[in-house]
Amino acid sequence: MVETATFGAGDRSHHDAAHWTCPHGRHVGQGCVACYDAAVEPDPALPLWAAVVWFTSPRPIPIKVLHDVHRHDRHFAIDQPSTPLVFLLTGQARAAQGVEAVACLVGFLLQSRGTIDDFTVFEVRATRF
Ligand SMILES: [Zn+2]
Structure with a gap:
């Protein structure tokens, strides 16, 4: 099962808001x-999701920070595919719904304030294993 959404683009974003x-x-x-906190010690009975978040940052994120993400959280990674200031955050989380897995992943960005000051999420995807 795959759930995807693009935000800030046309009518579909309204439909997806709820x-x-x-x-x-x-x-x-x-x-x-x-x-994010709920996914730190999740109920092992919950389904496992692969979550993907595309976001933009007003400033470049230092390479060191990108590498540190791998150390901090077991399956979390930030990559910079090709476009400047566009980033790809991937991670796994156990949650009842895909929306919670994605919210957890973006919650990680919130926790990283200081190294990632600001971000705008424009696309998400959650895939259930
Ligand atoms: Zn929540």
Whole structure:
């Protein structure tokens, strides 16, 4: 099962707004620290998701920070595919729904404030294993 969404592009983003709101009432594009915390020690019975978040940053993210992400969180990684200031954050999380896995991943960006000051999420994907 794959769930995808693109934000800020046409009517579809309105339709998706409710679907892409986590149980804490946060839109996934904003991220959710509660979802992030919940995924740190998840119920092993919950399904495992591969979540992908594309985001832009107003400033380049230092290579050192990108490498540090790998150390901090077991399956989390930030890559810079090709376009300047466009980044790809990938990670695995256990959650009841895909929206929570994505909110968790963006929550990681919130936790990284200081190294990643600002970001704008424009596309997400959650794939259930
Ligand atoms: Zn949440």
